Amino acid sequence: MLDQRKSAILQALVNEFITTAQPVGSSHIKTDTALDVSTATIRTELSQLEKEGYLVKPHTSAGRIPSDKGYRYFVDHLTKPGSLGPAQKQEVKHFFASSHAAIEALLQNTSKLLSRMTNNVGVVIGSLPDTTIIKAVQLLYSSEFSATLIFILSSADVEKIEINFLNHITESDIEKLSALLSSKSINIPLKSFLTSIPVQPENLEFEPMLRDIENAFKAYYSPSNELNDIKSSHLYVDGTSHIAESFEAIETVKNILEILEQQFVIVSLLRDVLDRGLSVSIGSENGLESLANCSLVVTPYTVDGTTVGSIGILGPTRMKYSEALATVAIIGNELSERLSKEGQTN
Amino acid sequence: MLDQRKSAILQALVNEFITTAQPVGSSHIKTDTALDVSTATIRTELSQLEKEGYLVKPHTSAGRIPSDKGYRYFVDHLTKPGSLGPAQKQEVKHFFASSHAAIEALLQNTSKLLSRMTNNVGVVIGSLPDTTIIKAVQLLYSSEFSATLIFILSSADVEKIEINFLNHITESDIEKLSALLSSKSINIPLKSFLTSIPVQPENLEFEPMLRDIENAFKAYYSPSNELNDIKSSHLYVDGTSHIAESFEAIETVKNILEILEQQFVIVSLLRDVLDRGLSVSIGSENGLESLANCSLVVTPYTVDGTTVGSIGILGPTRMKYSEALATVAIIGNELSERLSKEGQTN
DNA sequence: TCTAGCACTCTATTTTATCGAGTGCTAATT
DNA sequence: AATTAGCACTCGATAAAATAGAGTGCTAGA
Incomplete structure (x- = not known):
């Protein structure tokens, strides 16, 4: 001290x-x-x-x-928490009051808002596979040998998986299957989806198709797949041009852009914060050579009290922390509120 | 000459x-x-x-x-068309042979492939609203006052729109509505969706809900909304770090990054190419100050013979055109083939 | 414990000098 | 008429030298 x-x-x-x-x-x-x-x-x-x-x-x-x-x-x-000026508060309020038809667009625009207000890179991570719960399942007929499996998740995300069937299927098959899946899988965690559809006596006829679905699902969530994190928890980044403003050395800029492209790196950095609340990670604390001159200001957001993701900004270590903390905090709050209200996702 | x-x-x-x-x-x-x-x-x-x-x-x-x-x-x-070495051809083949469960992931990874093979920025634009046809419609119950409207499009994209209803709804309402929409709207262009559901005598009871859907749909596709292009035709960008390699001046890098962030600019550039086939846009031809030192190599791709989008790379005017043309062409072909085969999207 | 004073350090900036790749012109050659 | 050798000239790039000044660390006295 x-x-x-x-x-x-x-x-x-x-x-x-x-x-x-x-x-x-x-x-x-x-x-x-x-x-x-x-x-x-x-x-x-x-x-x-x-x-x-x-x-x-x-x-x-x-x-x-x-x-x-x-x-x-x-x-x-x-650093005092810092508070935003009325104009800026207004901007946030207005942003969340205006309609964003799709959740993806909302999250994408949230990263844009973060970026614009802080002049740094804005980052939003949606949906955490471990905690998301299936709110609706639907199987849609595509062709004689394929269908699309769609999950609507508690995180407000939609996941869709293409299924290729080995055997010929009919629209009516798919409809029945869809109903079956709905009856078994709603309100359970996404990661338990497979165990929720054990083969029961009454659906033996669907067994081969369920097998196909199982395989597609497994392939999609294969842990060996490095892209898995991205697929199952979308990352929205905006404002990368700001890093070209923040750093002189083109080499530094390149390295940071590379990190941002390896989305899973950012995803794991943002995840670390989930149980810590609003927090700051400074320079070497990020544990990445390339981010030695960067700080992350991150906060989780919730839907109906459950943490489902996090948002934050990435900027130079010499950023305006007080402003950054205030902005991230307020946007995190408003986002949580927006996602929770109106029961849109329950 | x-x-x-x-x-x-x-x-x-x-x-x-x-x-x-x-x-x-x-x-x-x-x-x-x-x-x-x-x-x-x-x-x-x-x-x-x-x-x-x-x-x-x-x-x-x-x-x-x-x-x-x-x-x-x-x-x-x-410039002769140029041809790739066997190793590179192999890379492309292998890429498209391996499974990509979701179309979004496939397109995102395609931009990554473009980027990696050419050391430039890879760009992929999916789905063209004017030409896309609704292949499936589904309305999913979310809560007493809301539901999610999902379209599966011929471009293999999924669009989803949150609907907020003014009046209380039930799951059974939604199911009926969903069936109604399916019966009326399949195989018509997305842009004609609204006219496909005129109020008929037999569905008068759904009139208020249809009104709500209509409003949500209109809001979503409002032409006044600058983001419209993005929402209705997703853009996938990868390899932005390469521009930091290609240019010395940090200012240039910043400007290009900014352009890439204004996705609709890139989208319109890529659209210009749809009826021209494989083509190159050089420096000032792009019509943008910021891209004065950049060239675009772009080609459209098709699903079952219909052009649905385009892919390309963005790099410095002094790029390896022969290599770039060859790479973009082959990836465009393979992507078209991949999307068309197996009837996944018909 | 604080402060005024001062020698010292080291980068950044400016100045000057030099180098050399490259041009444009001209006059001679084919 | 086209080509070429020769040469003066240009001008950025690089290097070397000179200067300025912001800042430090130390010391001795208040």
């Missing part, structure tokens, strides 16, 4: 660095703070803060830059 | 520039080509090519760079 003066200095330094992106020297801090001490005193303080790992010097005769530890302290102890 | 020697010079110059990204001087061209003339002769040719608009000089004492017109000539007259 830092004493009052060190705190004030660290806070001023971080704030200054966030806005200017330049190393901060002792004299700047003197003007920024109300501290009535000389720059020499500030310098000794700075050098101690550096010794303790909160600050870093790019080179001998430069000002200081916050280290990840410095940012961490800043976020944990020196 | 350029004479033999000018052609050879232009061709050599473009090829050299594509690989080195440096302005090309007369001596390089002498070594690159089999032409048995002096550099002085080449210089006069170059200066004529420049006068005719095929080449550009960054500054007085530099080599030349192809202009958009130069690339255009190169693509139109000096």
Whole structure:
């Protein structure tokens, strides 16, 4: 824990660095703070803060830059939750009040909103396979040898799986099968879908088709499939252009874009946060070389009290945390509310 | 039309520039080509090519760079279709042979494949609202006041629309409505959906609900909604990190990323190509300041002979056109075949 | 414990010099 | 008429040298 003066200095330094992106020297801090001490005193303080790992010097005769530890302290102890201006609150309210016919569009637009309001990359992760429950099942006839299996999930997502049948099927077969599946599988977790349709005496005639469905389902959710996470929990990203604004080095930009393309990486980062609530992951805490200069501000969102996904922003470590935290928090809340209200998904 | 020697010079110059990204001087061209003339002769040719608009000089004492017109000539007259190596053909075959349970995943992965094989941005556009036909309709009960309307389209896409009813509804209402819609709307174009359900004497009791559906549908496809194009024709983009490799200036990268985020811009660019077949759009031909240094190689794809969308790559004007054309063409073919076979979508 | 003062460090910026790939022109050659 | 050798000239790129100034760390005195 830092004493009052060190705190004030660290806070001023971080704030200054966030806005200017330049190393901060002792004299700047003197003007920024109300501290009535000389720059020499500030310098000794700075050098101690550096010794303790909160600050870093790019080179001998430069000002200081916050280290990840410095940012961490800043976020944990020196950042008030922050509140949005009325105009911005209005923007969020208006966004969620306006209609978004499809859930996918809502989530996609939510990532856009996050991005636009914070000038960072907006990220939204929908549906968590472990917790989602089947709210409706429907099998739709496509052709003599294929049909589409559709799940509507508690997370408000829709999953659809193409089924190819080995044997000839009829529309009436499919209808009966569909009814059968509905009767057995509603309100159980998606991951238990298979066990919910054991072969019973009365549906022996459907056994081969059920076998086909089983195979398609297994293939779709095969854990060996790296894309599985993406398929079963959609990721919506927007505002990638902001990272080109935030970083000078084109190499850095490239690396971050690559990470964003490997969606499962982001997905797992966002998942970590589910039981932690609103939280910040700073630089090296992300555990990824490529994201060493990035921070994530993430919060889970809920549907009817159950956590179903998370939203967040990805930006440079020198982001406006207070603003970011406030924005992510409010959008998370409004999204939860929007998804829960009107019983749309129950 | 350029004479033999000018052609050879232009061709050599473009090829050299594509690989080195440096302005090309007369001596390089002498070594690159089999032409048995002096550099002085080449210089006069170059200066004529420049006068005719095929080449550009960054500054007085530099080599030349192809202009958009130069690339255009190169693509139109000096580029053979190009063919992929066996390993690459294999990669494409293998990709389309392996199973992709959901169409969305297939299209998303196709953009990834395009990107990986060409080291550019891969783009896939699915479903064209004007031509898509409803293959199945289903209304699913969600709650007392809401349901989900699902269309399976000939493009293999699924559209779903949340309906909020003004009045209390029951599951049985929804079932009947669903059957009614199915009977009236299958095999008609999506855009004619509304006119396909006129109120008939026998379904007067559903009139208020049909009204609600009508409103939701109208809202969803409202032409005033700029997002409409995106919603009704999904866009899949992958490999954005490659643009950070292709361009030096971070500003350029930012601008291109921004364009990619405004999906409807890309969608309209890709649409232009539908009746032109495999084609290339170079630099200023794209009509967008931000894409002045980019080219698009695009081809439509079909399902059972009907064009339903297009795929392509976005890269720097100095891309390997021959390779790009070959790759886009083969992937387009395989995708069409894959979507058509097995009658999955009929 | 704080502060004024000062020597020292080191990057960033500017200035100057030099290099060399490439051009355009001209006069001679084929 | 086309080609080519020769040469002066241009101009960005790279390197080297000079300068400025923001910032530090240390010390001695208040």
